């Protein structure tokens with residue numbers, strides 16, 4: 001059992017009900033989430049706020065699926081009204097239930113895609129939403145467009161002394177570090193993407209790579225694929241472009257330096273923190289968030 005935000009899909013996506021708006025026809029209870037960008041309607045900024053179909057504002061509809069015989073949908077608006085207490089899902093993620101997170105991460109992922117993919121990539125025409133929000137169809141050239149997911153690898157690399165390498169991006173303040181990460185390129189396996197990114201960012205050669213878990217991260221469209229990897233070399237050379245500095249850390253250093261806030265690590269919402277925790281096994285203090 002893993003425990004970072006969005007770690008399980010909990011609802012039945014019921015894709016067979018997407019066609020011709022079949023999901024709307026049934027006489028069953030349907031709960032609607034109002035979303036704008038990555039902001040979702042909440043109750044007091046704590047949990048998701050579900051409204052009925054008739055209470056929902058005008059917008060683009062997404063059918064999310066079924067959970068315990070209840071149908072769930074989302075309506076995408078430009079900006080969620082203040083009285084619906086909108087909060088970014090990035091902030092809300094760690095505090096909502098896995099059931100709610102599963103629905104919200106699906107909805108926000110699709111909503112963000114619609115927001116930035118209104119035009120046909122083939123001919124430039126404005127496209128129409130079909131399949132209950134899960135496709136866009138071009139009325140001019142007939143091209144079907146599907147929601148985009150960009151795979152990114154995120155990896156905790158250790159050496160033969162079981163130290164972990166952590167890096168600081170140029171835009172981050174002193175003391176803020178994380179595991180290395182980067183996007184998978186076309187024509188590349190995941191293992192090779194891990195090895196290439198680590199070589200590019202810190203100049204370390206990586207041998208064995210082991211898959212650890214994944215996390216949808218729809219801000220706007222990433223799928224974070226977590227790995228553990230073993231470095232074959234130990235001399236760090238940072239690229240200065242993506243990484244400003246990188247160092248090897250022992251577990252003891254992580255414990256002591258996070259306790260004194262000399263080292264600030266990612267928040268609990270992230271798979272990065274989980275990878276660090278799996279490696280460390282003990283108490284890691286604080287977070288940068």
Ligand SMILES: [Zn+2]
Pocket residue numbers: 120121122123124125138139140141142143
């Ligand atoms: Zn087109």
